[in-house]
Every structure is written in C-alpha cells, then in structure tokens.
Amino acid sequence: MDSSNASELGVCEVCGHVGPRDDFYSNSKRFCTAACSHSFSAKHRFNKTSTKSSNDAKAKSSDLKSKKNGPRFVLPSESRRHQCISMGFNWGMYLSSKKSTAASVELFSHSPMSPYWGDIGIGMKLEVLNLDCSLTTDVYWIASVVQIAGYKAKLRYEGFGEDGTCDFWCNLCTLDVNAVGWCATIGKPLVPPQTIQHKYSNWKSFLVKKLTGAKTLPNDFQKRITDSVTSPFLCGLRLEVVDKTRISRMRVGIVNEVVGGRLRLKYEDSDYENDDFWCHSQSALIHPIGWCERVGHKILVSSKDYKQKKGCTNARSELFATVKNVKSCGFRVNMKLEAIDPLNLSSICVATVKKVLKNGYLMIGIDGSEAADGSDWFCYHCTSPSIFPVGFCSKNKISLSVPTRFKDSFSWAQYLVDTNSQAAPVDLFENKIPDHGFKSGMKLEAVDLMEPRLLCVATVTKVVGRLLHVHFDGWENQYDQWVDCESPDIYPVGWCELVGYDLQPPPNLVQPVEQNVSLKKKKVKGQSFVTKKKRKKLVNVSKKLIPEKEESTPNRDSNSDLKDDQITPASSSVSTKKSQDSSVASVKSNSQTGATIENSSPDETLQEQPSPKKSKGLAKTEGNDASASNSDSDKNGDLSQSSDSISENSERNSDEKTSKLNEEISMQVDTPQGS
Structure with a gap:
C-alpha cells in the first residue's frame, strides 16, 4: 500500500469505530454513519437545553464538593508503575506462571467501571506508552488487547504479528492507555517499538490497514473511570459501625479516609491512633446514626445525645446499602x-x-x-x-x-x-441465586475480614449457589473465608493498583527490597477483630486480662440507657495490655483500642485467637524464617526483573545507532490526523 494513497484514519465520536476518514458521514467526517450523526445531534440538543440554566449552579456545587472531599481522584501512571514493578507484586507474571484466569470486572457491581467493562474485548486497539524506546520523552504506539484479567490486560504492540515474546501486561485504567486518535488530538507522535522499527518501510500504510474497522475505547473512557471511583462519602461524616472489640454492639464512627469506596472509620469515643475500622461504604456493618435506636440494637455511647454533635455532620441514610423492608420476619427466639x-x-x-x-x-x-x-x-x-x-x-x-x-x-x-x-x-430464608458468573479457580483481590485493613491476593476455590469460598494465596486453608457473590469485600485484579491501595501478595513471592529487612512484618496494633473463642487450629493460649495502667477513658461518666439495653454505658471499662505473642489477636486488639469490655475484671480469662495471617508477615512458623528467606530469594530472582521484555531489547542498541534510527522514524511516520 502506497503512502500517497493511504487515507487518514478517523474515529467515530459516538461508537468509537476506526476507519478511513474519507468513508465517514457528513462534511465534518466525525461520524461513521448517519445513525451515529443523528444520535449525537439529538443528545447534544437535549443536553444543551437541559443544562444551560444549571451550569453556574453545577460549577459552584462542584467547587464546594471538591473543597470538602479533598483533591479529585487522579488516574495512576503506567510508566511509574512499570519503573517500580520489580519492587512489588506483578499480577501479570503471577497469572501467567499459575496459568490462571481472573474474575471479570463485570462480576463486581460495586467496582469502578463495572457497567461498562463488557465493551472491552480481545483485539481492541489502544494507544499506549511505548516502553521499547530510548527517547527521553514519553512516546506512544498502537497495541492490541491479547488477554483481559480484571483491570489488567496483556497487550501486543502492532507490528509483532503472531510473535508474543514481547507481550506485556498493563492496567487499562491508567493515564497511559488511550483511545486510537488521542495522540493526533494532542500532537504526540506515534513511534514504533525500537525492536521492530525497520520491519516495515511505511508504518503509516501499515497502521491504516490494521486500524480500519477496528474497535477502540470510547473518547470519555478516562472520565468514566474517574467518575466511577468517586465516593459519595466525605471525610468527617458520622455513622454507626460494629464494635470490633465486641461484635454484639455498635459504636459511633467518623469517616477518616476514603479510598476507592472503602472507608477508614475512627471510633468517636477513642483517642487511640489505631482504634479504627476499615469497611466498604456498602458494607452491612455500618448504618446511619439512629439505626440502633430504630431496630433495638445495642450501641456504646457517652450519652443519649449522641445522635447530634455540634460541628459534625451525620451521613445521610441514602448513602448506605439498602435491605429488604420486612415488617415481620417469622423468626423466633431459640430457632x-x-x-x-x-x-x-x-x-x-x-x-x-x-x-x-x-x-x-x-x-x-x-x-x-x-x-x-x-x-x-x-x-x-x-x-x-x-x-x-x-x-x-x-x-x-x-x-x-x-x-x-x-x-x-x-x-x-x-x-x-x-x-x-x-x-x-x-x-x-432468602433463596434467590443471581447469575453471578464466578467460577472455581478465578483470581481476585479480597479483604481479610478478620483484619479488614488488608487486601490480599486470593482465589475462588468453591462456588455453592451465591456463596464463594475464597482462599488467600500462600496461606493455610484455615484462613479461608466464605463470602457472598455480591460482597463489597472482593475486588477485580488490579483494583488496588487503580485506587492506590496496598495489595498484600502471597508471602512466598515477596522479596525484601533491602537485605536487612526482617521477614516478619510487625502488625499494626488495634486493627483486627477481637474474639473470646479459639477459632484457629493452633495451640490453645489463655491469657489473663491485666490492667495496663490507671488511665481514665474519655469522659464517659454521663452515660445513660436510651431504651432498655440499647445503649451500653462505657463507665466500667478495663484497658488491657498487648500480649507479646504475635500469634494472638484477641488480647492484642483490646489493649490498643482502649475499647471497653462490659462486666469484665482483671481475673477474666480469654481463649485467644491467633493473629490474622498477614500480620505475621512472610514467616508461617518461627522455625522456618531462614528457609523462607532463602526460598523467597530464589523464587523471586525472576520477579525482580521487568515483566516487559521489550525494555530489555531497547538497551541493546548503542546511543549512536539509536539516534540515527529515531531520525529515520521521524521521517517515515506522519501523525495520523484525527486517527
């Protein structure tokens, strides 16, 4: 195909279809068909008449909201992620080594982009960062989607044909992944990978042939991501949350942090730094202020006036997950x-x-x-x-x-x-089973609900109706969890990377960055649930609650009962001291939170639960620390390398040859106008 005869590419502004601009409809050549043109015109007229009068109000509202909720969410950069990939966990390499599949984003209704993810498919064309290039500035090239795993996708640069040796994994929800035609709109050049830059003499003709009729991302893809990550919860809102030290009652919590829909809640009646609780905004463990009073549940408060606090705002009831309205459930005591x-x-x-x-x-x-x-x-x-x-x-x-x-x-x-x-x-009982699509063997990211600040690499090992049996990769089966298919505590592969949350990888795959870093990770105090029952299959441990020191809890003398036993006074409290045994969760958590234990005394004994797995870091047993270290180092020799072999190829050329090749490329490749 001759470059002089090569038609410029166009991208339909409605459906995203890519094809020769000369074949597009109307004089403007902005739409592939008359139907798309009419659809755009109708939508534009409607939006223009419906939004004209409210533009100023929306602008003021947006400014006010941004001030209250902090800086707007910014998409992560694939280039920065790629530079640090050897220092952490690489989903792409892990999935390839395990020959595993990942649950699709569509299966997680609470996750960003879930309603739109079905439009992304194998063979879709994208403009992505060219990692096989020695230029000092970021340049882009066309790539095809080869495989999809959650938010991650395996991509192949155009020009490699059937050769998959240089395929690479990328999170599609990053700043460096764009629709075809994006580079042309901002004036960025399309530069072919250095490894294959001499494979074709006319890259423009090659691209026209490859992109004609291809499917790409919608033009507003990144805006959709940003909007779907935004949470209606704001920092400072008050609500009622389960008491992690006594699960039979609630406490008042304040939203301290919002990350991708997950909330970090600080208990209002505690001054301890780590006396907090992580959960999703749609969790069944949180409710609006006044919920306990309405349903007759116990709540630990300082006074009856807890429902209103000067200078604070209660979260609106419509922000929380809804449940079926039931007048009489039919259940009876002792059933x-x-x-x-x-x-x-x-x-x-x-x-x-x-x-x-x-x-x-x-x-x-x-x-x-x-x-x-x-x-x-x-x-x-x-x-x-x-x-x-x-x-x-x-x-x-x-x-x-x-x-x-x-x-x-x-x-x-x-x-x-x-x-x-x-x-x-x-x-x-509820017997509705949705067609959820989860299957045994699917990989995902799951919350460790016994220590809910942690999100871990996990696998669905069994599906029973709507119930999923989730196993944490690298950990014993005793730490597995049963969760519902619609649980807000499971996420697609790549979710942590998208929202900037720390992902806990399998312990046998992580190598400390520095040699002097201990394989045992110290657990953050006061982060896990407390239980008086031995739940795990480890050695029985009994510890007495020992008063730490005489330290009065924050002003709780004015406690009073709201209605029968609904409000529990916090006046008779016992602070406990953390046990030095790292495998114990119950005494540890009670001691750091400063939460009260009703009707307790210094002589009361607890059967303690072992610490949640991730808090033990990389060592499963104390006797295996050294062997675990050696094993991890051997296993991760390959993981410390870049997952993208193209970047290695780019280093093979000398600076003199690279400069010469770049001059040749700039002469050969014209930026597709409107591509």
Whole structure:
C-alpha cells in the first residue's frame, strides 16, 4: 500500500469505530454513519437545553464538593508503575506462571467501571506508552488487547504479528492507555517499538490497514473511570459501625479516609491512633446514626445525645446499602439454623436465634462456643446470604462445624430433640441465586475480614449457589473465608493498583527490597477483630486480662440507657495490655483500642485467637524464617526483573545507532490526523 494513497484514519465520536476518514458521514467526517450523526445531534440538543440554566449552579456545587472531599481522584501512571514493578507484586507474571484466569470486572457491581467493562474485548486497539524506546520523552504506539484479567490486560504492540515474546501486561485504567486518535488530538507522535522499527518501510500504510474497522475505547473512557471511583462519602461524616472489640454492639464512627469506596472509620469515643475500622461504604456493618435506636440494637455511647454533635455532620441514610423492608420476619427466639461464624469465616456452624430485633434484624449465636454474656452474638438481617436453613451444609457437601460434645455423632434431628428446639422454616430464608458468573479457580483481590485493613491476593476455590469460598494465596486453608457473590469485600485484579491501595501478595513471592529487612512484618496494633473463642487450629493460649495502667477513658461518666439495653454505658471499662505473642489477636486488639469490655475484671480469662495471617508477615512458623528467606530469594530472582521484555531489547542498541534510527522514524511516520 502506497503512502500517497493511504487515507487518514478517523474515529467515530459516538461508537468509537476506526476507519478511513474519507468513508465517514457528513462534511465534518466525525461520524461513521448517519445513525451515529443523528444520535449525537439529538443528545447534544437535549443536553444543551437541559443544562444551560444549571451550569453556574453545577460549577459552584462542584467547587464546594471538591473543597470538602479533598483533591479529585487522579488516574495512576503506567510508566511509574512499570519503573517500580520489580519492587512489588506483578499480577501479570503471577497469572501467567499459575496459568490462571481472573474474575471479570463485570462480576463486581460495586467496582469502578463495572457497567461498562463488557465493551472491552480481545483485539481492541489502544494507544499506549511505548516502553521499547530510548527517547527521553514519553512516546506512544498502537497495541492490541491479547488477554483481559480484571483491570489488567496483556497487550501486543502492532507490528509483532503472531510473535508474543514481547507481550506485556498493563492496567487499562491508567493515564497511559488511550483511545486510537488521542495522540493526533494532542500532537504526540506515534513511534514504533525500537525492536521492530525497520520491519516495515511505511508504518503509516501499515497502521491504516490494521486500524480500519477496528474497535477502540470510547473518547470519555478516562472520565468514566474517574467518575466511577468517586465516593459519595466525605471525610468527617458520622455513622454507626460494629464494635470490633465486641461484635454484639455498635459504636459511633467518623469517616477518616476514603479510598476507592472503602472507608477508614475512627471510633468517636477513642483517642487511640489505631482504634479504627476499615469497611466498604456498602458494607452491612455500618448504618446511619439512629439505626440502633430504630431496630433495638445495642450501641456504646457517652450519652443519649449522641445522635447530634455540634460541628459534625451525620451521613445521610441514602448513602448506605439498602435491605429488604420486612415488617415481620417469622423468626423466633431459640430457632436453629446454620450460619457463617463471624469470628471464623472459614466455618459454617450450628447457630441459634438469640434475639429478634425490629425491621427483620436478628441476633445470632454460634452453638457450643458462645460467650456467657452474649458478647459474640452477631447481627444479621433475615435476608442475609450468610444464614442458611438446617441441612444446607449437608445438601451442598460442606463441612458443618458443630458443638464439641456432638462432634463424633451429630444429626440435626437428634440435636433438635436434645436441645428442645425447632429448625427455622426454610421459607424464611432468602433463596434467590443471581447469575453471578464466578467460577472455581478465578483470581481476585479480597479483604481479610478478620483484619479488614488488608487486601490480599486470593482465589475462588468453591462456588455453592451465591456463596464463594475464597482462599488467600500462600496461606493455610484455615484462613479461608466464605463470602457472598455480591460482597463489597472482593475486588477485580488490579483494583488496588487503580485506587492506590496496598495489595498484600502471597508471602512466598515477596522479596525484601533491602537485605536487612526482617521477614516478619510487625502488625499494626488495634486493627483486627477481637474474639473470646479459639477459632484457629493452633495451640490453645489463655491469657489473663491485666490492667495496663490507671488511665481514665474519655469522659464517659454521663452515660445513660436510651431504651432498655440499647445503649451500653462505657463507665466500667478495663484497658488491657498487648500480649507479646504475635500469634494472638484477641488480647492484642483490646489493649490498643482502649475499647471497653462490659462486666469484665482483671481475673477474666480469654481463649485467644491467633493473629490474622498477614500480620505475621512472610514467616508461617518461627522455625522456618531462614528457609523462607532463602526460598523467597530464589523464587523471586525472576520477579525482580521487568515483566516487559521489550525494555530489555531497547538497551541493546548503542546511543549512536539509536539516534540515527529515531531520525529515520521521524521521517517515515506522519501523525495520523484525527486517527
């Protein structure tokens, strides 16, 4: 194809179709067909008439919102990520080495770009950063999508044909990934990779042939990403959140940080720096101020006037996840069922309805291991996907955790007789199973719900209806979790990279950047749930609660009951001291948060739960620290290299030859106008 006859490329402003500009509709050549032109005109007329009168108001509102919510979200840079890839975890290399697939972004309704991700497919053409170039400034080239894994995609530069040796992984939600034609609009040159720059004598003709009829990203793709990451929650808003030191009650929390829809909440009644709690804005663990009073749930507050605080704003009720409106749920006290243990999420246990609250909420206790004072009861809604009818585990071939004295021979029929109770009717449970699309073996990023500040590399190992069994890669099965397919605590591959959140990689794949860095990572104090039950299969450990020192908690003398037992005074509190054993979670968390323990005394003993896995860093056992270090170093020799072999090829040419080649390229490649 002769360059003189090569037609300039055009990109349709409506559908994104790429083709010769001469074939486009109308004199402006902005649309591929008459239908696209008419669609754009109709939409433009509507927007013009509907927004003209509100432009000033929107501008003022936007300015006010930005001041309250801090700086606007900025997309990450692929070039910066690529420079640091050897220092951290590389999803692309990991997926390739495991020959694994990742769950599609479309499966996570709470994740950014979920409604639009179906438009991205194999073969799509993009303008991406050219990493195989020795120029000092950033230049771009056309690449095709070869594989998609969450937000990540394996790309191949145009010109390599069927040769996949130089394929590279890239997060599609970055500043350096754009629709075809973007470079032309801002005057940036398209420079072919240095490895193949002499493969074709006329790159412009080559691009015209390759891009004609190809599909690319919509022009507003990056704007869509930015808008979908924005959260309606603002820092400083007040709400009610579960008390991580006593899960049977709530406390008042204040939004301290917002990252990609995840909230870092500080407990209002605590002065401790790390007395906080991470959760998603759509989590069932948070509610608007006044929710406890409406449903009859306990809440720890300093006074009855907690619902209004001078200088503070309560989060609006419409910001929270909605549940089915239930007048009468049908559940009764002492009914038996099966439920996910909130303090050991790898187990589904025999459970009992301990209390029926208003609006369909229930207090559930785990049979055989519950605390005498009910401090480990947990609040579930009657439509929760975490509670099941009797026989659910047996029907789905799941191991049911039963009380110890029934461990050898358990049958529901005999158990109901022995406990003089009845099973909750099956029709009281939510039985809707969405067509979610999750399959066993899919990779994703999941929250460690026992230490919810951590997001980890994980795999779906089993799918039962709408229930997913999630395994944390590199960790023992005892740390697995059962989660719902619509849980806001699971995310697509690349989510952490998109929003700037730390991803915890498998421990056997991480190599310390410096040689003197210890393989054991010190756990942030006061970050995990507290339990009085031994949940993990480790050595039994019992510690006494020891008063740390006489230190009064913040002004809690004015406590009073709101209604019956709904508001729990914080006047009789005991501060505890952190145990030095790193495998213990319960005493550690209580000591640092400064949270109160009701009806406790210095002689009260706890069966402590081992520390959540990630807090132990890279060492699974103390005796294997050295071997783990050596193994990790060997395994990660390859991981310290760049995942993009093209950058290695770029170093093979001398500076003199590179300069000469760049001069030749600049003479050969004309920037496609409107491409």
